[in-house]
Each structure stands twice: as C-alpha cells, then as structure tokens.
Amino acid sequence: MSTLNPRQKEAVLYVDGPLLVLAGAGSGKTSVITRKIAYLIETCGIKAHHIAAVTFTNKASREMKERVGKLVKGPASRGLTVSTFHNLGLNIIRREHKLLGFKPGFSIFDAQDANALIKGLMQKDNLEETDLVDTIQHLISSWKNDLIGPDRAYQQAQNPNEELAARVYASYNRSLRAYNAVDFDDLILIPTLLFQQRSDVLERWQRKIRYLLVDEYQDTNTSQYLMVKLLVGIRGGLTVVGDDDQSIYAWRGARPENLALLKTDFPSLKVVMLEQNYRSTSRILKAANQLIMNNPHEFEKTLWSEMGSGDPLRVIVNRNEDAEAERIAADIIERRLRLQNHYRDYAILYRGNHQSRLIEMKLQVNQIPYKLSGGTSFFSRAEVKDIMGYLKVLINPDDDNAFLRIINLPRREIGPGTLEKLASYATERKVSMFEACGELGLTQVLSARAQAKLHEFSHWLKAVHQRCYQNDPIEVIKQMIRDIDYEAWTYQNCNSELQAERRMANVGFLVDSLQRTLERLQEDNPDAEIDDAVTRLLLIDMLEQQEEDEDDDRVQLSTLHASKGLEYPHVYLIGMEEELLPHRNSIEDDFVEEERRLAYVGITRARKTLTLTLTRQRKQYGELIDTVPSRFLDELPEEDLEWFGRDPGCEVENKAQGRATLSSLRDLLK
C-alpha cells in the first residue's frame, strides 16, 4: 500500500459504494485494480469467489491474473474470476444453458462463421442483394449490442436495406438456435436478457458476484453496460476504471458516454481522478494535455509527472513516404548505437495498416528486426479453422456450418449436389445435416453411392465422438487428425514446403493449447470435459501466447488502435497529415474528436522521446498528392517542438545527412 500515491490509495480503500476511477494514461490503473482485489480479499474479508474483474482482451485479463497472483498468495485467491466480458458471458450461458434451451457443447460463431451463415441464408431466400452481406452483418451486430431484437429492428427500420437486414436478422437468430450456436454478441446479450427476464436467476448471480471491477470502461457497449448494472444491482459493489480521452472504439459500438451515465444510474457514485503519470516526460505530457484540451470534456483532467522535462518532441518533414521510412530506419539505427539500447525500445505507430508496408521494406533492407502487431489472428488461419471445424462438429453435431466446412476436407467425393439435397432434406425433417446422414429417408433423394459416402463419414465421426468421452480425448483427437491425413492435405494445398510445415506447426500448437486448456479447467473442476475446453478455446487468441516465446528484441510496428495499453521508450508517430490522421472519412463524418483521442493515445505511449513524422507528398490510390500537415500538429505546444525540414531547402540537406550517417554507420558495423 505504501507504494501507492494518495489518489490511488483512495481508490483502493473506498468500498462503501460505486466508484469511478478516471485513470489517465500511464497512471497505474492496473495497479489500482489488482491492489483493490487484494484489499477486498485480505482486509474486507470478501471471499475471492465473490469477486469478479472484467477486462476486454485476453491479454489484459492474463496480465491482471498474473499480478493478482503475486499480491495474493496461496489459496486465498482461489475461485476469483478474472476474465473478459465474453468469457464471463460464456460462463453464465454454460451454467444456465438448460434454462436457455441450449444443449451442452454449443458452438460459438465468429465473425467469419456469421458472415457465411448470413450469405447462405440470403442465397437460400433468393435474395439478390448479396453485396449487402457485410452491411447486414454489421447492422445485426449493432442491434444486438443495443439490445434490439429482430422485431423491434424491423419496426424501427429507416429504409429498405434495414428492413431487409431485420428480416435476415430474424432468420439468422433462428438458424443459430437450430445449430445450437451463439455468436460473439450473444455471449453478452443472452445473459443480459436472461437477467432482465428472470429475477430469480439474476439474484443467484448477484449472490455469487458481490464485487465487480471493470477495466477500460469507456469501451463498453450498451449491452455490456446493462449487464454490469444488473449484476451490481442496489448493492453497489462496483469499481470501474476508464479514461474518456482514450475512447477510440466508438466505431464498433463502444459508448464512452457510459462513463457519464454512471453518475445518473448510481447517484451515490464517487469519482477519483488519477492524474499522476509514471510513464512519460513532462514535455510529452504537456503536448498530450494541450492536444486533448481541444475536445469537450465531461471530466477535466491534467496529467503530470515527475519524470523530468525530457527532450523536445521532434517533428520531421520528409519529401515523400519513401524518405519518411528511410529516415526512421536510419534514426533507429543511429539512436540504438548512440544510446546503447535495444530494438525493442522503439515503436512505430500509424493510423492505417497499409502504412506499415513501406516501413517494413526499409527495415528489412537495413536488417532491423521488427514485430508486426495485429495481422491475421490465429483463428482465422485456414488450417486452424479446419481443425476447429472438426472439433466443433465433434462436440456439437448440430453445427451445420462447421459440418459443411469439413465434410469434404479432405476429399470424400461428396459434392455440392449431394450436400444441397442433404441440406433440404435436413431442413424438411428439422434435424441437423449430420443427423440426416444416418436417416433412411435419404434413399428417396440420393444415389446409393452418395449415400454410402455420407454413411461412411457419419459413422466414422460418431465413433470418434464416442471415444472422445471414453478415453484420453487429446489422444483421440490426435488420432483423428492422422485418420484424415491432414498432413498430406496440407502439403498438397501449400505452395511451399515451408508454408506447409508452418501450418502443421499451427495444428500442433492448437492441439497443445487444447490440452493445456483442458488441464487447467480440470484443476478447478475435475468433471470438465472436452467440450468445455473446445468452447473455451474459441475465445482465446493464442497468437499472443505464441509470440511471447519468440525472441523479442524487435522494433514494434503497430496501429494506433492496437497500441493502447502499451508503452515504449521511443515512439515514432508517422503520417501526421490531414486525411491520414485525422483520417479523411472521419473528417467527412465529423468524427475528428475520436481521431484526436487516437493521436492522444499515440503520444502517451512514449516514455522518453516522441518523434512525429509527415511527408510533403504522398501517393494515394496511385496518384501523387500534395499533403497538408495534420491540424493536430497546430494543437501541440510550439515551444516544445523541434522541427526538421520545415523549410523546403533544409530538407534536402536533412536527407543527405541521414544517408551519410547511415552509410558511415554501416561501415562502422563491418
């Protein structure tokens, strides 16, 4: 407790009612949450299994678990819930699945699955507007986030497109039910609706969760907020931590106004402000403060630190994006040698993913190791989807979506014609496609050959399913992957041997993760079965875990969005131009405030130095465009900025200097 400042202490000690902690960037909010959990357990005598801490990402929840584990030793922390919103929702649905009418082992549809399902539904109804699939998917998701059901969506529809989307929404939900599946949004929506409708169930959960802590509160959407409100009830055992200035996810349904709403919903709300920053120099913070002052505020806050004033912020103007990338590469090489530090101390942040390409190229040329955040997530890789498809069907034979993915993979000579007939037969009989495979009525519609193929497949799968619940399930699954000779299939479908090897490594990693997940679940609950583990696995992004093992002295490349929550000694914020940051679409739609927060997030990632770069000309859609410096540059304190290449003349000199430094450094290294 002695390591906390007075504000932080106040936030930890206040347990008499609902509390809002407005935690500025780098103000030690994770410390506050973890210490508060320790305080609740050790001093307030609240049992760990009555406390839940909720985050948005797996990464955040993993970090929090780790830090609580260090503070609260031994069995006292047993039963503590630290999880993502979605994982909490999943747990609630699992526990209440009977009441909700789900069979155990229900599937979770990710965005891709949902997209495929919507497309399929529209094709089945002979709807022409297949180009609207993405729009409709997005609309359905926002409706779900706003707790609007298909009926109300239809009533509220403003135009024919929305009407169509509402109709698709209804059949989409029916299909999910038929498949014994839920989508990501349902993981929050379904428990929330259940709580609204069944006060007895709500009370049960309120008795279980007596104190709730929520991280990154500004990122909650309407259904998440309602879930929190219902769970907390009148008891008021609630601490939320958030920062309205770091709200950068409004475009995907986050409601930063939920922060202000708390005041209305909990009149006794206490507000604590954390303004001391432990990360950045005061020059960086001054710039951040001055920038964000241009946004309207519900809560005024000003960050300060005792880290010294530090270097001025550099602003480097380059001729074009090529020069920008080169300049940064040279700068990193030069600084690393001069400051005797590591590649991992540097981060390059940008607005759009495409901006990383040129940078990557120049880093490669200069042999600077780098790590790209984001990219395709582990679960969207084809090989992972394939095996997950098998696992899904194994634990939930009703999942037609997964069934269709794997039925002909590897080739089983079951073509589209057969599948179409099977599908319509299954729909007619109101059974899943897998179930339909074994039915006798198929003789009427299918050739003997096609039927034999289907039989063969369904028998085999049924056998695997049974063995899964009798013997060591992981061994059974490994055998299954050998049975289908997935390895041969992979090698056949890859361009290079290396690619195939990587894919098989991913498959191996998937199975290992499944095993670890199962073991972890069985520690808490010896009855846990393979279906628990598979469902759980769907919510974990293993890419993060995987990357941690690799050697990590690399320059970090990241979008501004993905950089939230992280920090680096030296940050380059590139592309400080109008139309890029703020992005042109945001300017048009008047969302500049969120773009400003995005810039704010970027600036506050930096600990020691911050370098802002821009170009005079940039290629846009193949055309060379004269750029305008970002308005955000004008909003920074001029006296703390050091410009390079602002006048056209000295920029040439700059470049020459950069080249010279670079080549002399190269010689030096040889």
Next chain:
DNA sequence: TCCTTTCGTATTTTT
C-alpha cells in the same frame, strides 16, 4: 478443380 484475368475498392478490430 485449378489457374488466369478482370474488376472494384481502398480506417481503425476484439471477442
């Protein structure tokens, strides 16, 4: 079924 060509489009992304 695979490969080529053409066409359209062009933030941010977690679960």
Next chain:
DNA sequence: TACGAAAGGA
C-alpha cells in the same frame, strides 16, 4: 497503385 474477390476458361 495494389490488393483481394469473383468470374471465366482450360
């Protein structure tokens, strides 16, 4: 310009 998706041909 540069990519991915969809369509068309072998």
